Amino acid sequence: MSRTALREFLRPPEPRSEIYDLAADYPDRGGRSLRASLCISSARAFGASQEEAINSAVALELLHNAFLVHDDIEDGSEERRGRPTMHLLHGVPIAVNVGDALAVLSLRPLIANRAKLGSRLTLRILEEAERMARESVEGQAIELAWRRHNAVDLQDADYLRMILKKTCWYTTIYPCRVGALIGTRDRVDLDRHMRFGFFLGAAFQIQDDLLNLVGDHARYGKEIGGDVWEGKRTLMIIRLLQQASPEERIELRRVLGLERERRTHDDVRWIRERLDAHGCIEYARQVAHGLAGAALHEFQSAYADLPDSRDKRFLKALVPWVIERA
Amino acid sequence: MSRTALREFLRPPEPRSEIYDLAADYPDRGGRSLRASLCISSARAFGASQEEAINSAVALELLHNAFLVHDDIEDGSEERRGRPTMHLLHGVPIAVNVGDALAVLSLRPLIANRAKLGSRLTLRILEEAERMARESVEGQAIELAWRRHNAVDLQDADYLRMILKKTCWYTTIYPCRVGALIGTRDRVDLDRHMRFGFFLGAAFQIQDDLLNLVGDHARYGKEIGGDVWEGKRTLMIIRLLQQASPEERIELRRVLGLERERRTHDDVRWIRERLDAHGCIEYARQVAHGLAGAALHEFQSAYADLPDSRDKRFLKALVPWVIERA
Numbered sequence: 001m002s003r004t005a006l007r008e009f010l011r012p013p014e015p016r017s018e019i020y021d022l023a024a025d026y027p028d029r030g031g032r033s034l035r036a037s038l039c040i041s042s043a044r045a046f047g048a049s050q051e052e053a054i055n056s057a058v059a060l061e062l063l064h065n066a067f068l069v070h071d072d073i074e075d076g077s078e079e080r081r082g083r084p085t086m087h088l089l090h091g092v093p094i095a096v097n098v099g100d101a102l103a104v105l106s107l108r109p110l111i112a113n114r115a116k117l118g119s120r121l122t123l124r125i126l127e128e129a130e131r132m133a134r135e136s137v138e139g140q141a142i143e144l145a146w147r148r149h150n151a152v153d154l155q156d157a158d159y160l161r162m163i164l165k166k167t168c169w170y171t172t173i174y175p176c177r178v179g180a181l182i183g184t185r186d187r188v189d190l191d192r193h194m195r196f197g198f199f200l201g202a203a204f205q206i207q208d209d210l211l212n213l214v215g216d217h218a219r220y221g222k223e224i225g226g227d228v229w230e231g232k233r234t235l236m237i238i239r240l241l242q243q244a245s246p247e248e249r250i251e252l253r254r255v256l257g258l259e260r261e262r263r264t265h266d267d268v269r270w271i272r273e274r275l276d277a278h279g280c281i282e283y284a285r286q287v288a289h290g291l292a293g294a295a296l297h298e299f300q301s302a303y304a305d306l307p308d309s310r311d312k313r314f315l316k317a318l319v320p321w322v323i324e325r326a
Numbered sequence: 327m328s329r330t331a332l333r334e335f336l337r338p339p340e341p342r343s344e345i346y347d348l349a350a351d352y353p354d355r356g357g358r359s360l361r362a363s364l365c366i367s368s369a370r371a372f373g374a375s376q377e378e379a380i381n382s383a384v385a386l387e388l389l390h391n392a393f394l395v396h397d398d399i400e401d402g403s404e405e406r407r408g409r410p411t412m413h414l415l416h417g418v419p420i421a422v423n424v425g426d427a428l429a430v431l432s433l434r435p436l437i438a439n440r441a442k443l444g445s446r447l448t449l450r451i452l453e454e455a456e457r458m459a460r461e462s463v464e465g466q467a468i469e470l471a472w473r474r475h476n477a478v479d480l481q482d483a484d485y486l487r488m489i490l491k492k493t494c495w496y497t498t499i500y501p502c503r504v505g506a507l508i509g510t511r512d513r514v515d516l517d518r519h520m521r522f523g524f525f526l527g528a529a530f531q532i533q534d535d536l537l538n539l540v541g542d543h544a545r546y547g548k549e550i551g552g553d554v555w556e557g558k559r560t561l562m563i564i565r566l567l568q569q570a571s572p573e574e575r576i577e578l579r580r581v582l583g584l585e586r587e588r589r590t591h592d593d594v595r596w597i598r599e600r601l602d603a604h605g606c607i608e609y610a611r612q613v614a615h616g617l618a619g620a621a622l623h624e625f626q627s628a629y630a631d632l633p634d635s636r637d638k639r640f641l642k643a644l645v646p647w648v649i650e651r652a
Contacts, residue, residue, distance in 0.1 A: 017464045017467055017468065018467065018471055019463060019464055019467035022467075070422050070423070070426060073418065073419065073422055074418075074419035074420075074422055074423060075419070076419075090474070091474060092399065092400075092418065093399065093400035093401070093402075093470050093473075093474075094400075094467070094470050094471075094474060096396050096399055096400055096422060096425075097396070097400060097463055097466050097467055097470055099422075099426075100396060100425075100429070100463050100466075101460075101463040101464075101467070103426070103429065104456065104459045104460050104463055105460070107452070107455075107456040107459070108456055111449065111452055111453055111456055114449055119445035119446055119448075119449055120445055122445075122449060123437065123440055123445055123448060123449065126433070126437055126452070127437055129433075130430065130433040130434055130437060133430045133433070134427075134430050134431070137345060137423055137426050137427040137430055138343045138345055138427075140423050140426075141343055141344065141345035141348075141420075141423055141427070142343065144419050144420050144423055145344055145420075147419075148416070148417060148419075148420060
């Protein structure tokens with residue numbers, strides 16, 4: 001996606017307000033624009049032009065950045081794309097408002113769709129966007145409740161349901177659905193795009209959690225091991241809770257229940273060792289591979305009727321990429 | 327506004343998600359529904375039915391509650407409508423997400439407008455809502471920056487510009503504009519409703535700040551003097567900064583620059599005394615009265631062409647109410 005299009009919607013309507021400099025900070029730090037690319041490719045694979053999809057793609061990137069600013073507060077994260085997080089730089093009050101500003105800004109390109117797509121399709125996209133945002137806050141709520149109540153009896157299915165909502169809806173399901181909506185002018189069964197998006201997004205999230213544990217800091221842009229410091233219930237931690245001995249489980253429950261500031265380096269090192277000892281990292285890699293295989297299978301069904309195109313091939317190539325990226 | 331209508335949009339689409347109980351907490355604590363009443367009355371004064379305006383009114387109340395949850399975090403407030411604030415009850419991470427959830431929920435009734443009002447008018451209302459939300463975050467950003475940078479050289483005009491954005495747009499200007507939009511099917515000059523809404527909303531905000539200083543706790547529902555504890559730049563504080571002696575100004579700058587937790591009872595008591603000594607409370611009362619007078623004047627112009635009705639009389643009666651309420 002062109003940075004120019006994103007920048008256009010970040011330009012201050014109120015030149016004296018410093019909020020727009022702050023709102024542009026995370027987007028300016030770069031990022032892959034995965035969601036925007038997916039939205040545009042899906043639209044083009046269904047026969048639309050880039051022009052017809054660009055506003056929806058821009059809106060999604062703005063909302064993604066809104067989520068990142070609020071997630072960083074909620075998770076107590078310290079680093080984002082290689083720099084300190086918004087709330088570390090400017091305090092929690094301003095960071096809450098910057099996230100709100102980015103979310104509000106994401107409405108403008110969605111409303112601006114009207115000029116190219118007409119009122120009816122514009123409202124259909126807004127309807128999809130409302131559902132996507134709702135699924136995302138529901139998913140976030142599940143994860144926050146797990147930490148707040150120190151949940152330790154979690155199954156893989158709980159984790160998959162949580163990331164279906166928290167990650168997959170806005171990262172993969174919605175971009176595919178909206179692309180198809182624009183490309184077909186609302187003449188396709190969008191539910192076919194639920195499964196492909198879910199499997200792709202779930203593999204993506206597990207790989208993201210793996211990179212947080214074993215990735216290269218310079219390329220990942222976040223503190224390595226941050227999820228363990230934050231007490232996040234990743235698939236690896238859930239596997240560890242299942243595999244741990246009774247004594248280990250007691251210790252795990254204690255460490256996971258601490259406030260982030262009260263966890264020690266020894267606590268984190270111990271969890272890291274136990275993850276290795278119980279093969280939790282290898283287990284998560286296998287699950288991610290299985291999900292990627294399922295995504296490839298669903299790809300054939302969801303996009304089978306479409307003629308071959310660069311965009312169709314790009315969508316397919318995303319599947320191995322999400323689990324192989326470093 | 328009927329509580330039933332509000333409740334309908336707070337009903338969980340995802341029954342297992344606890345986020346909807348939390349989202350219903352602030353709305354369940356009561357409140358005057360001033361913004362919803364204003365929206366519906368304005369619509370009816372322009373000839374619409376309550377049915378045609380109810381979704382827009384509900385959306386506004388949901389967004390208002392979203393703002394309250396995030397404002398309480400940003401201001402470090404301890405009490406809201408007679409109970410502890412969301413972040414005191416559930417922690418900042420969950421409270422940030424609950425505010426996001428309420429904001430997302432506010433989109434649904436706005437999109438549901440389509441069934442009664444058609445696609446074109448639905449999008450026009452969304453356009454107004456986007457501007458209103460944008461003005462609100464800009465206003466919030468100004469106020470947060472004043473506290474973050476310990477601003478002490480502020481004029482009355484700075485304050486009025488800040489509350490134009492932070493308070494008036496969503497409390498009074500937008501409800502009047504959207505009511506007129508619905509009632510006339512987008513056939514009226516909405517800018518006529520800017521000035522009435524601004525004067526009414528500004529008088530409302532100043533009275534709100536006065537009640538925070540001198541109100542009755544049981545009826546006000548927030549800690550009395552909370553604004554002073556939070557270091558808010560109210561009109562009274564700005565007046566005090568202007569009227570203070572050089573020695574007082576130095577002390578004021580010191581106290582206003584402290585973190586909330588570091589302010590002492592003596593600090594707050596001293597500011598409270600200085601506000602009385604320099605007649606700042608009386609000054610703010612006079613400004614609020616002047617603004618109410620201007621609002622009455624603008625009322626004649628904005629609503630002059632409309633036939634007499636209960637709703638028209640209600641709108642006019644709001645003007646004295648905002649400055650006389652306790």
